[in-house]
Amino acid sequence: MPELPEVEIVKQSLKNKLDHKRIKKVIVSNRNLRFRIEKEFENFLEGKSITNITRISKYIILTLDQKYFCLIHLGMSGTLHLFKYKKKEKNTNLSFYNSKILPKKHNHIKIKFHNCMIIYNDPRRFGFFKVFKNKEQLNELLFKLGPEATSKKFNFKYLKNKLTNKKKNIKNCLLDQNFVSGIGNIYANEILFHSKIKPTKLGMHLNNEEIRKLEKYTKIILKLAIKFGGSSIRDFKDSKGLSGFFQNEFKVYNRENKNCMRKNCNNKIYKIFISNRSTFFCKSCQKK
């Protein structure tokens, strides 16, 4: 599901809700996510307070007691659901949460707070939770990432330098998180359409104008997608259950055989596969 805009939306929807909340109880019902959840996971989290919630590329980071970290990646199908506490019935230990609909299966992790809880659901289990006992350990993992697509570090100079002699096609470059972080398959397709660059073009063959457009539209598209609340295909929702609307703005993604939306272009959108990922483009707008 989630690329940088969707992860940002999830983070925003958790922010202020979980800030400074103390974790009362953690329940893991399936430890086999992308990485197996460590035995100490529950114990480590319980009793600690969430002192900050941030996002780096497609990762959500919970800061715990200002010095520990819980790194969350939603993989392809992960979702976080926030439930507010409603009431506790007299003489029982049952807690009741508001009635927001939750999938019946694949709810792998529950994190309970005083008056709310979050549930991690992930059918395909490509996502993961991992705790870090200090910042150095966390940075070790994160420093391998390329500059964030929305950041100043991702600029003409960086791209020009990186693309020189790059024999990889530009679409795979955009999907390579060590090249630039935060972009996934949907936004890679959309960015290349707006930049008028053919997805199969080798990185080394981009001219200066194309590099400038690539930088420009990467930032425009991702920031616009955040404004629209992300893209909700296959039911992406934020932690409160709200959908995004950027899917209505797609120009090429999932539009095989439909008309190109650029003014005065009469061509259709083609679908090809690049490294087994579906790739959409207009042959006439993205000639080379």
Place this chain on the structure above:
DNA sequence: AAGAGGCCCTGATAGC
């Protein structure tokens, strides 16, 4: 060393 492809996993959908 860089790049391509397989693979992890479940579910929705298309085609027969």
Place this chain on the structure above:
DNA sequence: TGCTATCAGGGCCTCT
């Protein structure tokens, strides 16, 4: 209706 095949928003690992 019910089977099988294919494909999904990610990224790690292996092979060349």
